[in-house]
Amino acid sequence: MLKIGVLALQGAVREHVRAIEASGAEAVAVKRVEELSSLDGLVMPGGESTAMRRLIDKYNFLEPLKEFAQNKPVFGTCAGLILMAKRIQGQDSAHLELIDMTVERNAFGRQVDSFEADLMIHGVGEDFTGVFIRAPFIVEVGPEVEILSKHNDRIVAAKQGNFLCAAFHPELTDDYRLHQYFVNMVQSAKEVVA
Amino acid sequence: MLKTGTERVKRGMAEMQKGGVIMDVINAEQARIAEAAGAVAVMALERVPSDIRAAGGVARMADPTIVEEVLNAVSIPVMAKARIGHIVEARVLEAMGVDYIDESEVLTPADEVFHLLKSDYTVPFVCGARDLGEASRRIGEGASMLRTKGEPGTGNIVEAVRHMRMIQGQIRKVVAMSVDELMTEAKNLGAPFEVLLQIKKEGKLPVVNFAAGGIATPADAALMMQLGADGVFVGSGIFKSENPEKFARAIVEATTHYQDYKLIAELSKGLGTPMKGIDISTLAQSERMQERGW
Numbered sequence: 001m002l003k004i005g006v007l008a009l010q011g012a013v014r015e016h017v018r019a020i021e022a023s024g025a026e027a028v029a030v031k032r033v034e035e036l037s038s039l040d041g042l043v044m045p046g047g048e049s050t051a052m053r054r055l056i057d058k059y060n061f062l063e064p065l066k067e068f069a070q071n072k073p074v075f076g077t078c079a080g081l082i083l084m085a086k087r088i089q090g091q092d093s094a095h096l097e098l099i100d101m102t103v104e105r106n107a108f109g110r111q112v113d114s115f116e117a118d119l120m121i122h123g124v125g126e127d128f129t130g131v132f133i134r135a136p137f138i139v140e141v142g143p144e145v146e147i148l149s150k151h152n153d154r155i156v157a158a159k160q161g162n163f164l165c166a167a168f169h170p171e172l173t174d175d176y177r178l179h180q181y182f183v184n185m186v187q188s189a190k191e192v193v194a
Numbered sequence: 195m196l197k198t199g200t201e202r203v204k205r206g207m208a209e210m211q212k213g214g215v216i217m218d219v220i221n222a223e224q225a226r227i228a229e230a231a232g233a234v235a236v237m238a239l240e241r242v243p244s245d246i247r248a249a250g251g252v253a254r255m256a257d258p259t260i261v262e263e264v265l266n267a268v269s270i271p272v273m274a275k276a277r278i279g280h281i282v283e284a285r286v287l288e289a290m291g292v293d294y295i296d297e298s299e300v301l302t303p304a305d306e307v308f309h310l311l312k313s314d315y316t317v318p319f320v321c322g323a324r325d326l327g328e329a330s331r332r333i334g335e336g337a338s339m340l341r342t343k344g345e346p347g348t349g350n351i352v353e354a355v356r357h358m359r360m361i362q363g364q365i366r367k368v369v370a371m372s373v374d375e376l377m378t379e380a381k382n383l384g385a386p387f388e389v390l391l392q393i394k395k396e397g398k399l400p401v402v403n404f405a406a407g408g409i410a411t412p413a414d415a416a417l418m419m420q421l422g423a424d425g426v427f428v429g430s431g432i433f434k435s436e437n438p439e440k441f442a443r444a445i446v447e448a449t450t451h452y453q454d455y456k457l458i459a460e461l462s463k464g465l466g467t468p469m470k471g472i473d474i475s476t477l478a479q480s481e482r483m484q485e486r487g488w
Contacts (some may be wrong), residue, residue: 112317
């Protein structure tokens with residue numbers, strides 16, 4: 001069985017664990033660097049990206065995470081998407097710099113502007129409820145990046161090789177299609193290595 | 195169709211705060227220290243609870259200047275407190291773009307009979323609770339997040355422990371009950387039947403439940419996490435300590451790694467004196483903030 005970790009420094013970990021399990025893989029909460037070695041893929045959950053980054057630095061997670069991403073799939077939602085971006089608008093530096101894209105934090109406004117909207121996600125399906133909470137969006141992407149979904153002309157989901165990201169929270173719904181899509185990515189990546 | 199202020203969006207916001215620490219701050223400088231230390235949100239206040247306690251008199255919503263200053267200083271969510279039942283304070287904070295409102299017993303209640311109808315608002319609310327009845331009533335009114343009341347501004351964890359254990363124990367009881375016993379339990383607790391039914395089905399509260407009221411050390415924060423808290427609020431504890439920056443970082447790490455005792459030992463070294471604290475038995479009934487609201 002595929003084993004997929006959820007980075008558990010802070011944020012909505014339990015919901016991702018449930019969604020991964022419902023998609024037919026084993027899910028584990030990851031709090032330590034050593035735990036990365038046994039995983040086939042990793043989810044970086046929603047939460048506060050500044051808080052997560054501080055804990056990533058504190059426990060020397062940054063390099064091991066980048067190394068992990070060199071040959072294993074990674075899926076980030078909301079704050080996880082921010083951690084994966086190469087560029088963050090208004091900031092001099094980014095975090096893991098995995099996906100060739102520029103993101104804007106809290107791009108839809110404050111919490112009172114948080115919303116739900118129906119999305120069409122390429123390769124996943126229609127009528128996907130996107131739950132956007134103080135969400136970021138993707139301002140622009142490089143040539144290697146495949147745009148999977150847009151909301152009002154703003155990019156809200158994308159894929160680059162082994163990396164998948166969403167500005168919304170599929171883990172807050174009972175619709176596991178996007179998690180299933182990621183589990184399939186993990187399966188394919190494992191088969192290539194084997 | 196785009197929908198704002200839905201139950202999922204309001205409760206989801208609190209889900210994203212899980213495993214984190216929310217810190218009381220009274221100005222932009224403190225807010226920046228809290229953010230840099232890894233706080234998942236800050237609570238903008240005019241005075242921290244221990245100072246409210248010392249000052250006496252009527253405690254109200256903070257001056258909007260302070261809330262605005264904090265809103266502009268950090269990128270993490272900003273919460274603010276409104277008095278229990280004060281519809282206008284809550285609407286003012288909502289209009290200012292505050293991310294979460296705490297209908298809080300730390301402030302002097304504006305209404306001793308009715309809490310806010312929180313489902314009416316686009317902004318989500320957090321409320322305090324001492325037991326499952328109180329927790330369920332707040333959920334019934336539309337609270338999107340709960341916290342223990344504890345005894346704010348005392349630096350004494352005993353009341354937060356009492357409230358967390360009480361709620362967890364009552365949840366276990368509800369889960370173990372048969373459905374035909376649930377209406378009587380609802381009557382005994384003063385809880386909406388539908389909320390208890392949902393708790394029974396899911397085996398947990400339908401909203402996030404943080405610990406608050408008296409957390410003064412990293413070990414206190416870790417204790418509350420072990421008792422089942424989803425995260426912690428630290429009020430007076432941080433900026434009343436000798437070295438707020440170090441203290442804030444230590445609390446954040448202890449909350450993440452609440453079962454790593456060697457780490458908590460390291461974190462707790464040389465933190466300086468925590469806030470002095472108050473023995474609850476020395477507080478008169480009228481001085482207990484937890485008795486406010488019902």
